[in-house]
Amino acid sequence: xxxxxxxxxxxxxxxxxxxxxxxxxxxxxxxxxxxxxxxxxxxxxxxxxxxxxxxxxxxxxxxxxxxxxxxxxxxxxxxxxxxxxxxxxxxxxxxxxxxxxxxxxxxxxxxxxxxxxxxxxxxxxxxxxxxxxxxxxxxx
Amino acid sequence: xxxxxxxxxxxxxxxxxxxxxxxxxxxxxxxxxxxxxxxxxxxxxxxxxxxxxxxxxxxxxxxxxxxxxxxxxxxxxxxxxxxxxxxxxxxxxxxxxxxxxxxxxxxxxxxxxxxxxxxxxxxxxxxxxxxxxxxxxxxxxxxxxxxxxxxxxxxxxxxxxxxxxxxxxxxxxxxxxxxxxxxxxxxxxxxxxxxxxxxxxxxxxxxxxxxxxxxxxxxxxxxxxxxxxxxxxxxxxxxxxxxxxxxxxxxxxxxxxxxxxxxxxxxxxxxxxxxxxxxxxxxxxxxxxxxxxxxxxxxxxxxxxxxxxxxxxxxxxxxxxxxxxxxxxxxxxxxxxxxxxxxxxxxxxxxxxxxxxxxxxxxxxxxxxxxxxxxxxxxxxxxxxxxxxxxxxxxxxxxxxxxxxxxxxxxxxxxxxxxxxxxxxxxxxxxxxxxxxxxxxxxxxxxxxxxxxxxxxxxxxxxxxxxxxxxxxxxxxxxxxxxxxxxxxxxxxxxxxxxxxxxxxxxxxxxxxxxxxxxxxxxxxxxxxxxxxxxxxxxxxxxxxxxxxxxx
Ligand SMILES: Nc1ncnc2c1ncn2[C@@H]1O[C@H](COP(=O)(O)OP(=O)(O)O)[C@@H](O)[C@H]1O
Ligand SMILES: [Mg+2]
Numbered sequence: 001x002x003x004x005x006x007x008x009x010x011x012x013x014x015x016x017x018x019x020x021x022x023x024x025x026x027x028x029x030x031x032x033x034x035x036x037x038x039x040x041x042x043x044x045x046x047x048x049x050x051x052x053x054x055x056x057x058x059x060x061x062x063x064x065x066x067x068x069x070x071x072x073x074x075x076x077x078x079x080x081x082x083x084x085x086x087x088x089x090x091x092x093x094x095x096x097x098x099x100x101x102x103x104x105x106x107x108x109x110x111x112x113x114x115x116x117x118x119x120x121x122x123x124x125x126x127x128x129x130x131x132x133x134x135x136x137x138x139x140x
Numbered sequence: 141x142x143x144x145x146x147x148x149x150x151x152x153x154x155x156x157x158x159x160x161x162x163x164x165x166x167x168x169x170x171x172x173x174x175x176x177x178x179x180x181x182x183x184x185x186x187x188x189x190x191x192x193x194x195x196x197x198x199x200x201x202x203x204x205x206x207x208x209x210x211x212x213x214x215x216x217x218x219x220x221x222x223x224x225x226x227x228x229x230x231x232x233x234x235x236x237x238x239x240x241x242x243x244x245x246x247x248x249x250x251x252x253x254x255x256x257x258x259x260x261x262x263x264x265x266x267x268x269x270x271x272x273x274x275x276x277x278x279x280x281x282x283x284x285x286x287x288x289x290x291x292x293x294x295x296x297x298x299x300x301x302x303x304x305x306x307x308x309x310x311x312x313x314x315x316x317x318x319x320x321x322x323x324x325x326x327x328x329x330x331x332x333x334x335x336x337x338x339x340x341x342x343x344x345x346x347x348x349x350x351x352x353x354x355x356x357x358x359x360x361x362x363x364x365x366x367x368x369x370x371x372x373x374x375x376x377x378x379x380x381x382x383x384x385x386x387x388x389x390x391x392x393x394x395x396x397x398x399x400x401x402x403x404x405x406x407x408x409x410x411x412x413x414x415x416x417x418x419x420x421x422x423x424x425x426x427x428x429x430x431x432x433x434x435x436x437x438x439x440x441x442x443x444x445x446x447x448x449x450x451x452x453x454x455x456x457x458x459x460x461x462x463x464x465x466x467x468x469x470x471x472x473x474x475x476x477x478x479x480x481x482x483x484x485x486x487x488x489x490x491x492x493x494x495x496x497x498x499x500x501x502x503x504x505x506x507x508x509x510x511x512x513x514x515x516x517x518x519x520x521x522x523x524x525x526x527x528x529x530x531x532x533x534x535x536x537x538x539x540x541x542x543x544x545x546x547x548x549x550x551x552x553x554x555x556x557x558x559x560x561x562x563x564x565x566x567x568x569x570x571x572x573x574x575x576x577x578x579x580x581x582x583x584x585x586x587x588x589x590x591x592x593x594x595x596x597x598x599x600x601x602x603x604x605x606x607x608x609x610x611x612x613x614x615x616x617x618x619x620x621x622x623x624x625x626x627x628x629x630x631x632x633x634x635x636x637x638x639x640x641x642x643x644x645x646x647x648x649x650x651x652x653x654x655x656x657x658x659x660x661x662x663x664x665x666x667x668x669x670x671x672x673x674x675x676x677x678x679x680x681x682x683x684x685x686x687x688x689x690x691x692x
Contacts, residue, residue: 012481018486022485105523106484
């Protein structure tokens with residue numbers, strides 16, 4: 001359970017650093033990417049379960065980044081951070097398969113709960129896929 | 141300024157209507173009454189007078205012809221000797237008078253002018269007429285009709301005398317016309333109360349009495365000889381309102397004068413004139429009243445459409461203002477949220493680190509922890525502000541959203557909390573739990589709530605209470621928000637007007653009079669209604685009802 005691997009994606013460097021420290025103190029392993037592009041290259045190298053993704057970033061914004069990340073790893077769980085409470089963007093994110101969204105400034109504890117919920121869903125999803133794979137294997 | 145413009149438009153309408161309706165009417169009435177009718181009437185009177193003059197002249201002529209024939213018969217059927225007998229003459233007079241009363245006496249005069257025989261009421265026998273003018277005239281003309289004269293009897297009379305030659309001698313038969321009979325023959329043409337009829341001779345001396353004043357033998361002066369000489373047939377003169385008919389009496393050089401008073405003749409027509417003028421006045425009054433009413437309603441319509449127009453303008457301006465404000469708010473809120481997040485995490489990190497320390501080893505441990513908590517608390521405060529701003533911005537999208545009415549009321553009232561605090565106004569909320577969601581336009585409803593709250597604060601001024609109560613009416617499928625205040629209240633007669641655009645009791649600059657007008661509009665468009673209940677000195681309650689519509 002505690003082996004969840006989280007990637008924090010936000011262009012605010014200070015914010016990601018402090019968040020990382022606080023996560024670490026709560027025994028959550030995190031990686032940092034300060035842009036959409038950095039996130040995409042990082043996910044190719046590392047095994048990551050949950051992404052905490054800021055929606056408003058220069059260059060590649062949150063929605064585009066999420067699309068790219070999901071292409072690489074469809075089972076990736078995404079928690080959106082939004083600065084502006086636009087229901088529109090949040091809704092779009094959920095439709096694209098995001099787990100949930102939080103409004104900045106966030107409450108660290110509720111973020112951690114969300115991360116854990118997301119991770120649980122991911123594991124369930126993986127188990128389902130594994131069992132399907134088993135069935136397919138046994139049949140062939 | 142505006143009132144002046146409307147006044148001028150109204151003035152124009154009124155003058156135009158007056159000009160186009162009154163002038164032709166007044167013209168028509170006066171033309172008909174005073175020009176046409178007068179002419180017709182004058183013609184009519186002239187014609188009847190002409191006929192009358194002609195008829196009278198004919199009967200006067202006839203009268204004399206008959207008398208002359210009578211006398212001729214007497215003279216030629218008797219000789220001098222027979223007629224000179226008084227007794228016979230009297231008998232003859234009796235016979236004559238038995239058929240016609242127009243002869244009063246008969247007399248026989250010899251060639252020396254001696255009155256040899258007389259039958260009649262006067263004592264004239266023996267009188268000598270040798271020197272009388274008529275005596276010479278009759279010798280000369282054989283038959284002679286006199287003008288009126290006094291003679292020996294000292295009484296105005298007319299005589300007809302006939303001379304007969306008998307061998308070398310001649311004698312005269314003279315008859316006197318009964319002036320009563322003759323006068324009444326002429327006066328038969330006196331019509332109406334002021335009509336007159338008389339005869340004058342060529343010197344304008346009256347031969348029969350005039351009805352008013354002038355006696356026989358006096359002279360009349362209002363007609364001169366020139367006029368009389370110009371008469372050929374019948375003639376009618378028109379002398380200031382008096383119609384004068386004139387004709388010649390052929391036997392004598394006399395003139396028949398018949399007058400008629402134009403005013404009298406036209407008196408019945410004058411009644412018609414008065415009626416017509418009265419009717420005209422009534423019409424004019426009707427037109428005046430009608431014009432005023434019509435112009436008033438036109439101006440009212442103008443003002444109303446002008447008001448509607450400016451209300452639409454104001455509404456548009458208000459919403460575009462709101463849209464601009466919303467964009468600004470969204471931008472600011474977003475820029476602030478990022479640093480806020482950072483500050484919050486930093487404070488959190490400090491707390492994390494402090495939790496690893498031993499409290500006793502750090503001198504100000506408690507203060508550090510307290511301050512970190514304070515930072516978190518105030519970030520939370522700032523967050524609520526930015527979220528409210530963002531919420532406001534989001535609501536500007538004209539949308540049909542699912543709205544929690546309680547939350548909306550709560551949020552809107554929070555905009556005014558500091559103002560209320562400042563004025564020592566308590567806000568009491570009594571919101572129904574689990575109120576059904578409604579589908580409506582949040583921004584617009586919020587605008588309405590704000591307007592009503594604004595008014596409530598204004599009505600209270602200082603020290604008071606504003607109450608917010610939400611509820612749900614199942615039968616009407618409506619939810620409501622009642623906003624009550626302990627303000628000055630609204631007088632009953634003004635309650636109808638408060639929703640009118642530009643109706644305000646506030647000083648210019650403080651009130652636009654648009655708040656409630658716009659609110660009313662919005663709520664009506666959203667399918668709801670606003671109700672007011674107010675008591676002067678106690679306070680007012682504005683209740684907004686909105687329908688619950690479920691999204692399909
Ligand atoms: N709660 C209230 N208590 C007393 N009077 C009120 C209240 N609400 C509105 N009014 C009256 O209605 C008028 C019109 O209100 P409104 O349309 O909002 O325009 P404004 O506030 O600009 O005057 C106010 O000027 C005031 O006289
Ligand atoms: Mg107002």
